[in-house]
Amino acid sequence: xxxxxxxxxxxxxxxxxxxxxxxxxxxxxxxxxxxxxxxxxxxxxxxxxxxxxxxxxxxxxxxxxxxxxxxxxxxxxxxxxxxxxxxxxxxxxxxxxxxxxxxxxxxxxxxxxxxxxxxxxxxxxxxxxxxxxxxxxxxxxxxxxxxxxxxxxxxxxxxxxxxxxxxxxxxxxxxxxxxxxxxxxxxxxxxxxxxxxxxxxxxxxxxxxxxxxxxxxxxxxxxxxxxxxxxxxxxxxxxxxxxxxxxxxxxxxxxxxxxxxxxxxxxxxxxxxxxxxxxxxxxxxxxxxxxxxxxxxxxxxxxxxxxxxxxxxxxxxxxxxxxxxxxxxxxxxxxxxxxxxxxxxxxxxxxxxxxxxxxxxxxxxxxxxxxxxxxxxxxxxxxxxxxxxxxxxxxxxxxxxxxxxxxxxxxxxxxxxxxxxxxxxxxxxxxxxxxxxxxxxxxxxxxxxxxxxxxxxxxxxxxxxxxxxxxxxxxxxxxxxxxxxxxxxxxxxxxxxxxxxxxxxxxxxxxxxxxxxxxxxxxxxxxxxxxxxxxxxxxxxx
Amino acid sequence: xxxxxxxxxxxxxxxxxxxxxxxxxxxxxxxxxxxxxxxxxxxxxxxxxxxxxxxxxxxxxxxxxxxxxxxxxxxxxxxxxxxxxxxxxxxxxxxxxxxxxxxxxxxxxxxxxxxxxxxxxxxxxxxxxxxxxxxxxxxxxxxxxxxxxxxxxxxxxxxxxxxxxxxxxxxxxxxxxxxxxxxxxxxxxxxxxxxxxxxxxxxxxxxxxxxxxxxxxxxxxxxxxx
Amino acid sequence: xxxxxxxxxxxxxxxxxxxxxxxxxxxxxxxxxxxxxxxxxxxxxxxxxxxxxxxxxxxxxxxxxxxxxxxxxxxxxxxxxxxxxxxxxxxxxxxxxxxxxxxxxxxxxxxxxxxxxxxxxxxxxxxxxxxxxxxxxxxxxxxxxxxxxxxxxx
Numbered sequence: 001x002x003x004x005x006x007x008x009x010x011x012x013x014x015x016x017x018x019x020x021x022x023x024x025x026x027x028x029x030x031x032x033x034x035x036x037x038x039x040x041x042x043x044x045x046x047x048x049x050x051x052x053x054x055x056x057x058x059x060x061x062x063x064x065x066x067x068x069x070x071x072x073x074x075x076x077x078x079x080x081x082x083x084x085x086x087x088x089x090x091x092x093x094x095x096x097x098x099x100x101x102x103x104x105x106x107x108x109x110x111x112x113x114x115x116x117x118x119x120x121x122x123x124x125x126x127x128x129x130x131x132x133x134x135x136x137x138x139x140x141x142x143x144x145x146x147x148x149x150x151x152x153x154x155x156x157x158x159x160x161x162x163x164x165x166x167x168x169x170x171x172x173x174x175x176x177x178x179x180x181x182x183x184x185x186x187x188x189x190x191x192x193x194x195x196x197x198x199x200x201x202x203x204x205x206x207x208x209x210x211x212x213x214x215x216x217x218x219x220x221x222x223x224x225x226x227x228x229x230x231x232x233x234x235x236x237x238x239x240x241x242x243x244x245x246x247x248x249x250x251x252x253x254x255x256x257x258x259x260x261x262x263x264x265x266x267x268x269x270x271x272x273x274x275x276x277x278x279x280x281x282x283x284x285x286x287x288x289x290x291x292x293x294x295x296x297x298x299x300x301x302x303x304x305x306x307x308x309x310x311x312x313x314x315x316x317x318x319x320x321x322x323x324x325x326x327x328x329x330x331x332x333x334x335x336x337x338x339x340x341x342x343x344x345x346x347x348x349x350x351x352x353x354x355x356x357x358x359x360x361x362x363x364x365x366x367x368x369x370x371x372x373x374x375x376x377x378x379x380x381x382x383x384x385x386x387x388x389x390x391x392x393x394x395x396x397x398x399x400x401x402x403x404x405x406x407x408x409x410x411x412x413x414x415x416x417x418x419x420x421x422x423x424x425x426x427x428x429x430x431x432x433x434x435x436x437x438x439x440x441x442x443x444x445x446x447x448x449x450x451x452x453x454x455x456x457x458x459x460x461x462x463x464x465x466x467x468x469x470x471x472x473x474x475x476x477x478x479x480x481x482x483x484x485x486x487x488x489x490x491x492x493x494x495x496x497x498x499x500x501x502x503x504x505x506x507x508x509x510x511x512x513x514x515x516x517x518x519x520x521x522x523x524x525x526x527x528x529x530x531x532x533x534x535x536x537x538x539x540x541x542x
Numbered sequence: 543x544x545x546x547x548x549x550x551x552x553x554x555x556x557x558x559x560x561x562x563x564x565x566x567x568x569x570x571x572x573x574x575x576x577x578x579x580x581x582x583x584x585x586x587x588x589x590x591x592x593x594x595x596x597x598x599x600x601x602x603x604x605x606x607x608x609x610x611x612x613x614x615x616x617x618x619x620x621x622x623x624x625x626x627x628x629x630x631x632x633x634x635x636x637x638x639x640x641x642x643x644x645x646x647x648x649x650x651x652x653x654x655x656x657x658x659x660x661x662x663x664x665x666x667x668x669x670x671x672x673x674x675x676x677x678x679x680x681x682x683x684x685x686x687x688x689x690x691x692x693x694x695x696x697x698x699x700x701x702x703x704x705x706x707x708x709x710x711x712x713x714x715x716x717x718x719x720x721x722x723x724x725x726x727x728x729x730x731x732x733x734x735x736x737x738x739x740x741x742x743x744x745x746x747x748x749x750x751x752x753x754x755x756x757x758x759x760x761x762x763x764x765x766x767x768x
Numbered sequence: 769x770x771x772x773x774x775x776x777x778x779x780x781x782x783x784x785x786x787x788x789x790x791x792x793x794x795x796x797x798x799x800x801x802x803x804x805x806x807x808x809x810x811x812x813x814x815x816x817x818x819x820x821x822x823x824x825x826x827x828x829x830x831x832x833x834x835x836x837x838x839x840x841x842x843x844x845x846x847x848x849x850x851x852x853x854x855x856x857x858x859x860x861x862x863x864x865x866x867x868x869x870x871x872x873x874x875x876x877x878x879x880x881x882x883x884x885x886x887x888x889x890x891x892x893x894x895x896x897x898x899x900x901x902x903x904x905x906x907x908x909x910x911x912x913x914x915x916x917x918x919x920x921x922x
Contacts, residue, residue, distance in 0.1 A: 115563040117573040183580045190888055191573040192563070218899045221584045225591035229703075236681030238699045239692065240595060244920070246606075246692040251598050254907045255591055305902060309910070321910035552825065568884055575883035576892065583896030590900035597904050601911050620849050624842060627871075631838040634879045638828045692921065733825045740882065747880055751872045758848060758864035766855035 018526050020422065020519040035119035036522060041105035042420075043126055048101060049489075051092035051133060056485065058085035063444075063478040066471045071461035078461035079146035080162070084136075086149025087167060091174050092133050094401055095263060098270040099216075100129070100181055102412045103209045105420060107185060109513040109520060110203050112194030112529045117187040125177040125184070132174030139166035148459060150260070153241035153252040157233040164234060168227045175224040182216030185209050194512075197531040200294075203511055204287060204534070207294045208273020211301040215262045215269070218305070223259035226252065250315055257308035265304040267401050268368070269297055271408035272339055275361045278415050279343055281509040282358040283350025286535040289342040296335030303332040313384045322381045329379035336372050340365065355507070356430030360411025363438040367403025371396055374449065389459075392452025395445045403441055410437070410488060417492065418502030422519045425495040429487065437484035443477030510536050555734035571737055578741045582748045585711075589752050592707065596700045596759060599693075606693020608764025613678070614701075615669055619761040622665040623753065629658035630750040633719070633743045636726075640736045645729060652723040655746070659716040666709060673698075704756045711749045718742050829878075837878050844871050 021038045024030065031039055061081040065073040073081070104122065108115050116122050139145050145167040147156040156164055189202075189210045202210075229240060230252065239245025241252045280287045287293060309317060309325030343365050352358070374396040377383050387393060411434075418424055447470040452458075456467045463471065505514040512529045513520075530542065556567035564570040600607045636651035677685035680698040688694075722742055725731065731739055848867040852860060881889050 113563070117563065118577060119563060179584050183577055183584075186580055187573050187577045190576060191569055191885070214895075217580055217584055218587060218895065221587035222591050222903065225588050229591070229595070232703075238681040238695060240599070240696065240699060246599075246603060246696050248598060248602065250910070251595060251907075254598075254910065255594065255903075258903050258907075305899065306906060309906070312910075318910045318912075318914040320913040321906075324906075324909055572883055572885035572888075576885050576888050579889040579892040583892045583899075586896035586900055587903075590903055593900065594904045594907055598907060598911055601908065616849070620845065623845055627841040627845060628838060630875060630879075631834055631841070635831070635834050638831075638834070641826045641828050643825065689921065744880060747875050751875060754868040754871045755865070758852070758861070758868060762849065762852040762864050763861060765852040766860060767853075 018517050018521040020517065021522045022519060024522060033123070035115070035123055037104050037108055037116050037119065037122055038420075038520065038522075038524075040122050040126055041101050041103075044096065044100040044104060044129070047126075047130060047133065048093055048097050051088050052097075052485075054137075055085050055088035055093055056482070058082070058088065060478065060482065061085075063475040065461055066463070067475050069463050069465045069468050071463075073461060075461050076146060079148075079459075080140075080144030082459060083145045083148050083167075084140055087136055087145070087171065089401075090149055090263070091171050092129075092136065094267045094405055095178065096129065096181075097267075097405070097409050098274060098412065099185070099209055099212055099266075100125075102274065102409075102416060103185065103205075103270060104181075106416065106513055107188060107206060107209055108192065109516065109524050110206050110511060111189065111192060111197050112512050112525065112531060113188065113192035114523050116184050117192055118184050121180050122184055125180040128173055128177035128180070132170045132172070132177065135166050135170030135173060139163040139170065142166060150256065151227065151230055152256075153230060153233070153249045156230055157241055158237070165231060168231050172224050172227050175220045178216050178220045182213035182220070185213035186217065189213075194529060194531060197512075200291070201531055201534050202294075203273075204276035204290070204293050204297075205270070205273035207297050208270045208276075211273075211297040212266050212269040214298075215266050215301050215304065219259045219262040219266070222255060223263075226255040226259065229255075250312065250317060253312050253315060254308070257311045258305070261308040261311065262301075262304045264397070264400065265300055267405040269300060271364065271368075271405045272297060274408050274412045274415075275343065275364050276346075277509075277511070278357045278361040278411055279346055279365075280535045280537065281415075281507050282353045282355055282361075283347055284353075284508075284537045285346055285350045286537060287342065288345035288348075289338070290534065292338055293342055296338045299335040300332060303328065303335070307332055307379075310379050310384070313381045314388045319381075326379055326381050330376065333372065333376055333379075340369055340372075354431075356425075356427060356434050357411045357415035359431060359434035359438075360407050360414065363434065363441075364404055364407040364411065367399050367407060367438075367441065371399025371401075371403055374399065386455075387452060389457055390452035391448040391456045391458055394458050395448035395452060398445045398448070403445070407437065407441075410434075413488070413492070415507070416513070417495070418506045419513055419518045419520070421496060421499075422502050423495045423499030424502050424506065425499055426491050429491045433484050433487040433491075436480060436487070440477050440480030440482075440484050444474050444481050445477070447471070447474045447477075505541060508541055510534070510541060515542060552734055555732075559735050574737050574741060575744070578744050582744060585748055585752075589704075589707065592700065592703050593755070593759075596704065599696050599700060603690070603693035603696065606690035607697045609690050610694040610697035610701075611760060611763040612765065613676075614761045615672070616761050616765070618665050618669055619757060622662045623757045625658045625662045625665070626750050626753050629655045629662075630747055632658065633746050637736065637739055637743050640726065640731050640739055641733055643733050645726060648731075649723055649727045652719055652726055656716050656719045656723060659712055659719065659746075663709060663712060663716070666705065701760050704760065708749065708752055708756060711752070715742075715746050715749050719746065833878065837874060840874055841871055844874075 021036055025034075031043065034040060034043075058081045061073065062078070062085060065071050065078050065081070071078060104116075142163045145160070145162045145164055147160050147162070147164060147167075151164070151168065189206060193202075232238075233241055239247040241247050241249050243249060276287050276293060307325060307329040309321055310329045313322050313326075374392070378387060378393060378396060414425065414430055451467055451470050451474075454467070456463055502518045504517050506518075507514075510532075511534075512525075512531060515529050516525050532539075532542075553567065560567055560570055564573070632651045633655040636648045636655065639645075639647035639651060673679055674683060677683055678694075678698055680695045680702060684695055684698070686694055719742060722739055726739070844867050848864050851863050851867075854860075856863065876893060880893075883889060
């Protein structure tokens, strides 16, 4: 009979002597055939980082081209560069980044489980992810794709002579990886929680992962099937998307954005949960309005499905439908605003520690606010008429995705680095990188708001001379940004060998993951963890 | 967790099939059914794209869709529908038999289920064949004139996509059921261990349900006179 | 199978209460949440309360149910095919689809939601259907209100 059965709440003993999940099978086989969610998370982290570097290289090409008004690169190369940048960054970095790396590692630990509900499917998802990535890289190898990441018809079905098939197959295959990850997370959250871990005690990161999984599961099939239709159109040309044969190209846009708008929320929802973890830890306070945080995440997940038409205001869609979609788009801003208010309220009177993860999280709140507010401008059809397909849109979604999602991802990597690797990184370098990233990001993308407002269209390799100054500033910012992304790679790798050994709970955080050793043992917990209310920062750590 | 409560023989037997990440047989069973159901929800959306395309194209070309639908073979269509509906009942009878430990009955009804599924596919093969003869295969062998020729081709596209994607699912379902028939016959399942069978039945039902919606949309429009 | 309302499963029932339709019940959950917190803070480990009665086989439905369901499905099929030959305009398709929905619900309610996680599986199936309806419905919001430009041959 364990202590729990006897009704005594045990004091968790320091478990640093337990063999970590790194011990055990150390061979390559031991990693490639593992079913341990922690090892799979690390496999994912490595692959996601690789894709980030590839996508980043394409971004560098874009910024290099735009230094001079006539464009430094040939048109086709530029078109292929922005397509590759979009495809890789959306499907192989932003969408998977937080859920499959930090989410995979932390979800079972945060709810006190031994693993995900379906460990084999988890490993299979990784292979699908790699397989899909291989197709996309093959598309690049074979000469690239020039349709843009949106694969708009009829260009993608009738006119493009590039490797559309390979790219579509790559995205299709990766879609299944996303679906299986979402399925696994939902089932795990429902059935694997340790006794006492009620829904209202779940960390907000788990809520974020749950909400994002719902979106993944319900949206991704639509993308897969739509891209299959595009492929079929290319093969036989029967005219589902071809107006001259009775089809409708807007049908593609409807189906595509039914997936792709929720996909944007897939990128931001886990980041929102993650920011709550970091902010509450480094203010030593409960998250303000915990329940509203959970409801607003679910509301974003659901309403996010009903706003896709705001990508199509100038496409020839019915104006009445445009009004409905516009209204719904304004509606989805409400839960997002609630979250911003709640983070701010959490900071108020808090005992704020400006550590590196906290700097990233604060940067996220600010940049996401700016990205979200400009989203409202684009959700108004009258304004969108002018701003559609300009750099204003580019700036808007980079503020949300890069300023929001990527900042948070890096914040999370720093926050849980001691837990995952058992080592501490250099705090001073990390803070420097975080500040540099915030500055570099704004220097890169704020000028793009101005460019778009003045009318510079997206996806052209050349532009009018009056736009040059702002473009040069933006490229300069991109250099800063590149440095700030390289720095963490260097000092985090350094810490693996030379970093101080991390204690189980270096940040004095709550959450179950801090009750086990750093790095955790294979079963995650040697003693069953004792769940309490989430963010009990007013009580001493157990 | 060390369960100190005395387990019933059934519970004891179920525990033998417990995977390491779970604590309880009930937990494992719930996880499996919920996982299958979420997968079925994604399947609904896979087909949902095709249904949505069908609806949009039909809204754009009502007359052409009605004309094309009249040319489908309603007798064969109704026959295969009846076969599929029956198979959904035979598979749950098989599941019931396994829960009661009646291995022979389960094997019989599972084979019946697979046979009905194969029957459906064969009938559908005949339909594909006659469409090939009548030059109604869009994009490959299509020959039609008249005001609605393009719309008829679009109907045929949706018809091939819906039935084709459905047939692929049915082929998978039949193979799974055939495999399970073999394992049931060998005694791999019993009252304490039937989750796999239950999940296969769920999948089979979904394939059937999808057909319940494909059938009226492809075979039953434009039938009424006047 | 143990009775659904075994007196000893109080803690578990409370947990299930919280587990249920979180998304839909979210706004009403405040009071239940407090109760759940008290219950699981004070009570013993809920897993201990999983008592098992002495039985050797899971429960099954009588064969009659299967026969009636089969008959029902075939009658519905005959009805939907027959109705297609009566000219009712747009109502033809509506009736066909309604019959399909009834057939689907028949299968789902009788045979498909069998596990202990019944409410969750119901939620999953409802979400799948609802999202398909959402996709078609909001797309039609465009197509049904659009100004049509006829194709060249029409």
